[in-house]
Amino acid sequence: MLKAFYHLLARDLRLAFRSRHELANPLIFFVLVVSLFPLAVTPSADLLMVMAPGVIWVSALLSVLLSLDRLFKQDYEDGSLDQLMLSPNPLVILVLAKVFAHWLLTGLPLVLIAPLLGMFMYVPDEAISTLIFSLLLGTPVLSLVGAIGVSLTVAVNRGGVLLSLIILPLYIPILIFGANAVDVASDGMSVRGQLLFLAAVLALAISLAPLATAVALRITASR
């Protein structure tokens, strides 16, 4: 079972590294959007500092949302998804492997580049670590919850709008707590509560989202 997890993870990572231009898309999107704000709004440190947590979190969220399609689309179109569903291994484990690969390829790069963007946006030094931790806890949830939406819409042509409608309401709590944590940390207060909330949501998402995704995939396949 672990082997199946590892093999699928390795396959997805290998496939992603074979088409690198796609790999860089979410990261470039994230950097571009955040760096446009100082140009469009104002370069003033006071204002940017106030906007920074929200801007960085919204950009990260949209960047993950745009990359979600990649999760199952290709496998659905070339028939590999059927083979995954006919595997003797539990589909939940395979889903978890695919979502983990997705997070490693989209969420993790965002977390790693975030401190730099935080500095662009005058996020105070003491809040940078909170920015990293909130994204580290939040982006896996975005991938996990996103997978449910993608598995429901993968068979729909141009299901992008539908996907956003399904997913965005579920993303909002993560966005609120994530951005709020950075905001509060900038004021030098404790963010224990916000981070614990994000961690709790992550635990919930890891245990339940793959189950929901597996069921949704079976429904999609039976059409």
Added chain:
Amino acid sequence: MIDTESGKTALMLETRQLECVRDDRLLFTDLSIKLAAGEILQIEGANGSGKTSLLRILCGLRRAEEGDVYWQGEKVSQVREDFYASMVYIGHLPCIKGDLTTLENIQSLLDTRSQSAPIEEIDEALAKVGLAGFDDVPSKALSSGQRRRILLAFLFLTKAKLWIMDEPLTALDVQGVELVESMLMEHRETGGSAVFTTHHGMQLPCEMSSVTLGKGQGSKC
């Protein structure tokens, strides 16, 4: 009720009173099939008569409105793991990744089934399907017929007892068709069974059962 001549040997796959409805159209009802070890069954029928739907029901990807599929006497839903380990389904989609090489494609397909094969065995299978020397070529550089041949090599390596194939002859040339025929014969001799659909003529020098779908096709329900 359509009943194929059931063999005297062990019963592999069985359906009882299957009914399939698609978009409010009844595709087939009361379909009972029996497939014994060493038996090859062709599903016939016009376009849209439900051949693919039937195959997807047989392998558990699709749910039948009525009726159940049985594997060696047990309901498939109860022996899922065992059934999936003994069955291989090849749909009309290639399930080949263009960015992976031939070898990697075969290995990842086998990994999905929790199987593995030594390199020599894979080379042998590739030679058999006429892809010797293509093992490190990215599959996007191959023709669609060659991609189907990768699937045939995979099929061969799974050593599964039951093959469920949807249009296995798509994109294959004359030699390819002969190859599938000889693979089926070999499979049959080792006690394997197969269910397939095709619009191409397939001549097997052995007894072959067939089921025709499409009677009462299109009736609204």
